[in-house]
Amino acid sequence: MADTQRPTGAKGSAKQKGESAKALRGYYEQMVLVREFELRASEMYARAKVGGYCHLNLGEEATVVGLMAALKATDYLFMGYRDHGYALMRGLGAGPVMAELFGKATGVVGGYGGSMHMFDLERRTMGGYGIVGGQIPPATGAAFAINYRSKAGKSADAVMCILGDGTTNIGAFHESLNLAGLWKLPIVYVITNNRLGMGTPVELSTAEPDLYKRGSSYRIPGTRVDGHDPVVVRDAALAALEQARVERQPVILELMMYRLKGHSVVDPARYRSKEDTEEAQANDPVPAFRNKLVKSKVLDEKAADAIHDAAEKIVNEAVEFADSSPDPEISEMFKRVYATQVPNMPDRFPGDPVVVMS
Amino acid sequence: MTEMTYRQALNETLRAELKRDENVYLIGEEIGVFEGSYKITAGLLKEFGPKRVVDTPISEEGFTGVAIGSAMLGLRPVVEIMTINFSLIAIDQIVNHAAKIRTMFGGEVSVPIVIRTPGGGGQQLAATHSQNLEVWYAHIPGLKVVAPSNPADAKALLTAAIRDDDPVLFLENLGLYNLKGDVPDGEQVGEIGTAAIAKEGTDITVVSYSRGVVTALEVAKEFAEKGVSVEVVDLRSLRPLDRNTICESVRKTSRAVIFEDDLLSYGIGAEISATIGEGAFDWLDAPVRRVAGAEVPLPYAKPLERAAMPDAADLTKVINETLAASAFKGDQNV
Numbered sequence: 001m002a003d004t005q006r007p008t009g010a011k012g013s014a015k016q017k018g019e020s021a022k023a024l025r026g027y028y029e030q031m032v033l034v035r036e037f038e039l040r041a042s043e044m045y046a047r048a049k050v051g052g053y054c055h056l057n058l059g060e061e062a063t064v065v066g067l068m069a070a071l072k073a074t075d076y077l078f079m080g081y082r083d084h085g086y087a088l089m090r091g092l093g094a095g096p097v098m099a100e101l102f103g104k105a106t107g108v109v110g111g112y113g114g115s116m117h118m119f120d121l122e123r124r125t126m127g128g129y130g131i132v133g134g135q136i137p138p139a140t141g142a143a144f145a146i147n148y149r150s151k152a153g154k155s156a157d158a159v160m161c162i163l164g165d166g167t168t169n170i171g172a173f174h175e176s177l178n179l180a181g182l183w184k185l186p187i188v189y190v191i192t193n194n195r196l197g198m199g200t201p202v203e204l205s206t207a208e209p210d211l212y213k214r215g216s217s218y219r220i221p222g223t224r225v226d227g228h229d230p231v232v233v234r235d236a237a238l239a240a241l242e243q244a245r246v247e248r249q250p251v252i253l254e255l256m257m258y259r260l261k262g263h264s265v266v267d268p269a270r271y272r273s274k275e276d277t278e279e280a281q282a283n284d285p286v287p288a289f290r291n292k293l294v295k296s297k298v299l300d301e302k303a304a305d306a307i308h309d310a311a312e313k314i315v316n317e318a319v320e321f322a323d324s325s326p327d328p329e330i331s332e333m334f335k336r337v338y339a340t341q342v343p344n345m346p347d348r349f350p351g352d353p354v355v356v357m358s
Numbered sequence: 359m360t361e362m363t364y365r366q367a368l369n370e371t372l373r374a375e376l377k378r379d380e381n382v383y384l385i386g387e388e389i390g391v392f393e394g395s396y397k398i399t400a401g402l403l404k405e406f407g408p409k410r411v412v413d414t415p416i417s418e419e420g421f422t423g424v425a426i427g428s429a430m431l432g433l434r435p436v437v438e439i440m441t442i443n444f445s446l447i448a449i450d451q452i453v454n455h456a457a458k459i460r461t462m463f464g465g466e467v468s469v470p471i472v473i474r475t476p477g478g479g480g481q482q483l484a485a486t487h488s489q490n491l492e493v494w495y496a497h498i499p500g501l502k503v504v505a506p507s508n509p510a511d512a513k514a515l516l517t518a519a520i521r522d523d524d525p526v527l528f529l530e531n532l533g534l535y536n537l538k539g540d541v542p543d544g545e546q547v548g549e550i551g552t553a554a555i556a557k558e559g560t561d562i563t564v565v566s567y568s569r570g571v572v573t574a575l576e577v578a579k580e581f582a583e584k585g586v587s588v589e590v591v592d593l594r595s596l597r598p599l600d601r602n603t604i605c606e607s608v609r610k611t612s613r614a615v616i617f618e619d620d621l622l623s624y625g626i627g628a629e630i631s632a633t634i635g636e637g638a639f640d641w642l643d644a645p646v647r648r649v650a651g652a653e654v655p656l657p658y659a660k661p662l663e664r665a666a667m668p669d670a671a672d673l674t675k676v677i678n679e680t681l682a683a684s685a686f687k688g689d690q691n692v
Contacts, residue, residue, distance in 0.1 A: 076431070078427075107464075108464070109462070109463050109464030109466065110464040110465070112461055112462055112463070112464045112465075113462045113463060113464065117462050117463060119462075119463035119464065119466060119467070120466070121463075121466045121467050126427075126430060126467075127459070127462075127463055129455075131450060131454050131455070134423075134450060134451070134454055134455055136423070137419060137420050137421075137422070137423015137424055137426065137427065137451055137455075138423050138424075138426045138427030138430060138451075138455060138459075139427055140420070140423065140424050140427060141423060141424035141425060141426055141427020141428040141429070141430070141431075142427040142428065142430065142431050143427075144424050144427065144428045145427070145428040145431035145432070145433050146431075148383070148409065148428065148433060171419060172419055172420065172423065172450070172451075175415075175417040175419050175420030175421075175423075176420050176423070176424075178415060178417065178420065179414070179415070179417060179420050179421065179424060182415065335465070336460060336461045336464065336465030337460065337461050337499055337500055338460070338500070338502070338523075338524050339460060339465075339468035339470075339523035339524050340522045340523045340524055342502070342522075342549065342550045342551035342595075342598060343549065343551040343552050343598065343600065344551045344552065344595075344598035344599060344600050344601070344602075345551065345598050346499065346598060353636065354601065354632075354633065354636050354637075355601050355602070355605055355633055355636045355637030356602075357602060357605060357606070357609075357637060358602075
């Protein structure tokens, strides 16, 4: 049996020596913000403020924070549909992210995308993608564009493409890896292995369940890393990004973690065994990191509580912002479809006459 | 004006655009060393090098997606998909991504890619290599679809497509590549979204696009000798669709036949017919008729292939029937 069964096969010890207390505290603040945001998003979904699908980063906070700590603001990020936490860490703002979930004009993409489609061109956050694996060819294309325009080096741009464990079986993944390996593109493919593709365990979906090995046929090296500690994740991501920047070597990073809840907010995850759920909870990265920081005296209980309170305040304000924001203008609906205006662009609402002769 | 083939017009336009803008690059299977399956990119690898003319593995989904991602960062890829049949392998990237990215991401980013691809049967390539799938793309908001019928339009519309900030599917046809025609010299930027009157007439309108226009013009010439004045509308752009030019023509002629290379049911002709029904109903003297492909996976054997594909004889027959249905008697209608 492959060692995906438990994240223990992952590289990365939890040594935090040499880390400044300030940095560690910062990571904890960010993890708590993601946690609080996602719990509130779930609540808002239950209250029908949020529509459609809503996939949460609960249990993945250390991974989200560690990856985003490694990614430079000038690097490009492509994501799957479980994207709220990444959007928060890239500075899209809790208010605009929540407003996007609410479908409001003040949302990060004006209410046109919703939960799965966080995007910010200025922050080089090139989108959450709802089609599984759909982000991988465009992410590879972004790396192609970097390669087209600039030389490799320590200060070169790179691309990070986030995908889930289930995504490694789709053709787009393999076609993209082949192209990236062939053309030596500056990209890191991050596989967030939460061990379940919706309800299907990795071992039941994937003939090679050691996902970090899946680049072997494309000469793309891979590493498996414990996704429960933001410092471990960050360091692994920094090393991978460095290879991409300096050597133009695409890299796979497999991060091991648990998904604390169902696939999306409406999924009670009844397919999970009691033991599995208990294990996921026992490995919850947020309290684990808190305990670690308290033990090492980076935080005391009071300071840790204050961090929770501060995150709660940010999320409260985000909900207020979203709730009080206007809906998108219906009359603006056609304006975003095309960038270059040409004659005879469709602008008919249902029931409008199709032919209007002068 | 210079007389050249449709193929030469495409080749020269690609060369001119590669020279004009260093963000323009070509990507596709066998377009470099092999110079293109249909030699549209002949000489370009030699002239511009492998950075600008990128040969790919057989990975339509992969390289189309790469083009999309690079376009999001400001490059202007011109993708060659060897035939439109293979675009089905890339359809997730075209329909779910290229077409949606701008709207879905709030209008913040555009995807300025051109996908050049030939459609059409008639070369005995059998069922999987002879399709006309343009209507699949013409159905999708966020895409533009153009289908030039002659070398001059091929140049003008390809130039426009490359300079357009939206994804454009540029439909070619194997049967058009050797077609000759006069092409204006110098820079020509066509207009996406408008139809052209390829030939003026007064008695009956034939609406067509791409290769169908060539056949329609031949048939119109024969009818002219018999005293019937056929107007030919060349759609040029399938999305957006210039409905008004179609309806204006039919209001003038009172009769309409649509000649299309694709399949009949749910085809481009169905859309045109509905448009005429709404925009020229009171002017019609006969039902709108469609001449389209037989609804079979196209067979290999030449007699079967010929029978399944719409041709000049089919169009002639339907024009005659439409004239008869409205008791047309020559200049009575003028």
